[in-house]
Amino acid sequence: MSLDSKNKTTRTVILLTMIFLVIELLDELVDGVRGAAYPLIRNDLHLSYVQVGLLLTIPNTVSSLIEPILGIWGDIGQRRQLILGGGVGFAIALLLISLSDNFSWLLVAFVLFYPASGAFVSLSQATLMDMEPTRHEQNMARWALAGSLGNVLGPLALAGAIAFHQSWRSVFLLLAVLTVLLVGMLWQYPIATPSASADVDQPMHSFKDGIRYAIQSLKRGNVLRWLTLLQFSDLMLDVLSGFLALYFVDVVGVNNTQASFALTAWLGFGLLGDFLLIPLLERVQGLAYLKVSAILVLCLYPAFLLVPNINLKLVILCFLGLLNSGWYSILQGQLYTAMPGQSGTVMTLNNLAGFVGGLAPFALGLVAQQYGLQPTMWILLAAPIALLIALF
Template sequence: MLSSAPAAGARPARRCIMSWEGVSLEGQQKAKDEGRRTEDGFAPVLRRPSLVPWWSLALSHAAVGMYLTARLGFYPALSAAFHLNYQQLGLITTVTTLVASLGQPAFGALGDRLGPRLLLPWGLVLLGLGTGLIGLMPGYPAIVGLAGVSVLGVAAFWPIGAAVVTAIAPPAQRGTAFAIFQASGSLGAVIGPLVANDVLAVAGLRGTVLLIPIGLAAALLLWSTLCPTVIHAEGLPDSLPVHRSLLTGLGLPLLIMVAAALVLTCYNSYLTVLETGRGVPQEVANRELSLLFVAGVLGPFLAGPLSDRLGRSPVIAACLAGSVGTHLAFLFAPVPWRPLALALTGMLLPGAATLAVLLAQEMRPEARATAAGVVQGLGYTGAALGTWLLGALADAWGPVPALSTLAPVAACGALVALALQRHPPLRP
């Protein structure tokens, strides 16, 4: 657990706040007295924790969310400038989604080995440059290539940022801290299209370069607050609930994530088409989609603090079980009740997805970034494939019968969460 003491006369190492979870008070004091560092696996740290806590990561995550949805806001201008059809625009989204999702496990593993300071800021720089330069590209192939390369920044940022948050947050407040981190990304996603509208109105398509300074500022903030090194422990305390097999360590949280992400992704993809097909005006359908996004900001804020008191698994199970009822209510309830059912569904599913990632990190504390990357990245990859399959079912059966099949998916996710019930709640 402890590294060797520094040699006599050596320059003392920079003092950093570490993650002391699972380390006895005697061990902590001994490490401090001897100038050693102790941690429980991945322990990225802050230089000035009193001034810049995990809020710096939350603000950076908001910038990531803003960049991703601002790109969608540029689609009409790109389509007009380069005469792109729906299939070509869809390919941009497909490439960016697959690269960002499939890259997360690899970057998470790198983060566990190299630490956050090397990868987090540069991920933001890459994403910011890619989004800002998209309006200057000479043609469609360059746009696709730039979009695909730049979202490697997302793949680097998300799992490592999630690991940083859970490492520096007090165990009894980890759910709250992680909820703030997740909700900040959702909030950034809400304002992204609005930012895109303002940029296009002020400077046209070439005005996308105006977004670059946001990423550079966020990267500089992270660079100035994260310590340059991360020390990995040789062993882990026996008191930590470490599960080294894939099934119990990552497989079950991954199944929960796939269930929650599949239902949520289907809503994002098919909500407006479903509603206009049921006679709802396009403007109202768009407002319902905005309502879904806003609810996604609130969901983690409620689920995170609740899980700190009640435990991760019970809250996940409650969120997914509740989403079964609200989902069916949205499909079959009278029209006046549908917005309420939609808002509740939009709150419950992101709450469950957020806690699934947090649960995976707590079950694999020696590889937090890897756990976050696998569950988030592969979970949304599976959800993307499932969304495509459900679209085929909707073409064959009709949208409402096809979307009804998502109810048992959420129910299965709740059952998996109950199978993990043995993990107790974290209390002060």
């Protein structure tokens, strides 16, 4: 390869990496805006709590059935079409959300948005991993940072729009325009389908081959280990985040404003942790950091639950947010490394494992209803315990 060709390839990799990271930022930006806008959307469209529940349940269920199929298609030669088509669907869904004037149209928009996000965002992550196969953990850390930044900026974007006397509709319309611009930028670059894995005996030529290799992968202990640990680690990530405000109000006894401050502090230090993880992984092995982090969380989380002082609780919570911010990045990076040439299938297996992991909040809710939230919060210690058992 000539020097000019090598430089051109390097520039393409850098630009594609930036585009993929912006796609993740945009996806989490949409998620942050949507979460903050639900009360406004409910009031404008006169939605009931049942309808809000359906908006959260039906699109997610439909997407869970479609996304495993998209992942396999992404590994058998249709990666570029799926990502670009997903981007177009992503933009159309955002446009429909901004134009929706009743529950039915909003539900249609959400049903389109979820699988479109899977094709556009999840396959972009897979392609980012394929571009630098020896730097999965480092690039996943960058991906997580972009997502955390988008999640924090989402509510701020909505608040800014309201401050300038704009509605939630204008924010979603602007996000649709940004999506179109991103798809236009991505259209200019080649998106390669990964080469066949060394772990499979034949290249994947058909959808049937893709299903067969996905089943074979589930029989491999290393793949099962990372899939399982990803689900356990989520107990200290999204699951803890979901129960955090309720814990501060119902157990600690603070008001809603103080509970919101605690959640903001948790997210803020998580963002800081994602930022610090990028240079750290250039110097320290990800699994070594993960072991130390899990040990510290195993010590700090019981202290967080036991100390009565609210200020001390907040300080410990901030350290917890800082320490576990790299768990997803490292574990997901290890899963990609365990399945070379099958990055789309990683998306498929993640969705299948998510079916099981997704039951955790419901199960914890049942336990909390029966025994109270305080004892239920101790169950989340299963996350660092599982990590330490598997890693040591």
